[in-house]
Amino acid sequence: ATPTAVTVGIGRGAELGILIKKGEILEASEKINKVLFDKTGTLTEGKPYITDIIPLKGDEKDIIQLAASIEANSRHPIAKAIVSKAKNIPLLKVHELKPIPGKGLIGSTNSQKILVGNISLFKDNKIPLDDIGDIISKLQEEGKTIVLVGKDQELLGIIAVSDKIKETSPKAIKAIEKMGLETAMVTGDNPITAKAVAEKLGIARVLSQVLPEDKVNIVSKMRENGTVAFVGDGINDAPALAAADVGIAIGSGTDVAIEAADIVLVKDDPIDVPAAIQLARKVVSRVK
Ligand code: ADP
Numbered sequence: 001a002t003p004t005a006v007t008v009g010i011g012r013g014a015e016l017g018i019l020i021k022k023g024e025i026l027e028a029s030e031k032i033n034k035v036l037f038d039k040t041g042t043l044t045e046g047k048p049y050i051t052d053i054i055p056l057k058g059d060e061k062d063i064i065q066l067a068a069s070i071e072a073n074s075r076h077p078i079a080k081a082i083v084s085k086a087k088n089i090p091l092l093k094v095h096e097l098k099p100i101p102g103k104g105l106i107g108s109t110n111s112q113k114i115l116v117g118n119i120s121l122f123k124d125n126k127i128p129l130d131d132i133g134d135i136i137s138k139l140q141e142e143g144k145t146i147v148l149v150g151k152d153q154e155l156l157g158i159i160a161v162s163d164k165i166k167e168t169s170p171k172a173i174k175a176i177e178k179m180g181l182e183t184a185m186v187t188g189d190n191p192i193t194a195k196a197v198a199e200k201l202g203i204a205r206v207l208s209q210v211l212p213e214d215k216v217n218i219v220s221k222m223r224e225n226g227t228v229a230f231v232g233d234g235i236n237d238a239p240a241l242a243a244a245d246v247g248i249a250i251g252s253g254t255d256v257a258i259e260a261a262d263i264v265l266v267k268d269d270p271i272d273v274p275a276a277i278q279l280a281r282k283v284v285s286r287v288k
């Protein structure tokens, strides 16, 4: 691309709310053939809300009180959903809080061990989940994420949360595929929920139950045979954004993600991913 075309391209991007940090990134963007998306906060709103509370011991209030007392110490979007549900319930004092990345949290109240998190967390701690397999699968098939609440090696209840898909996400995926590029979604969520969400998005390839530190490995692996864009918003996404040929951050994302990215989408709109690639193609095709 000519220097003039690059300058014009960066200016045009800025007008569209597509902030391109340096000129070389337009050349890299023109070569992209794989676009990997983070799920939560990128293709979805990232604002989960509670859809179901299923107490197995005690009542709904007990489940929410315990879960919220633990989650009050977490900044995960799921934690916010649970804590806001407990607005009128006094929270319990929590000691020895331990966040388990990609799984949930463990803490204790009144010297009882409390676990709040996904199925892996409960399996790791050898808490039996007999009899609830069907309930869980049904919720997951609806695209919901399961949060289990346990006390002293016993499952007390199930909370399900849902996160709306951004309105333009399916359109963005379609547009990218129409341009001849591969798309994939990566998430820490479980395979069934991830697949249900992917179906709504029209995205064929899904990598689920990915631990935060593994996103970067997936990007490196994909780069072995292609030019890879990674689109994300979270602290977890920063290493993958930096490792990708083109890192694209959602504007309302975390500061570290924005810093690690090459392109920032000011409008938080996934449709600006194909728009950015289109822009790069235009710039590079200009000979003078
Ligand atoms: P994602 O951003 O895709 O949700 P994370 O790595 O943050 O990925 O989390 C993966 C999974 O771990 C979540 O889907 C959830 O099941 C569980 N999890 C993580 N943190 C929490 C938390 N604070 N409370 C409940 N569950 C959690």
Ligand code: MG
Pocket: 038, 039, 040, 041, 042, 046, 232, 233, 234
């Ligand atoms: Mg995210």
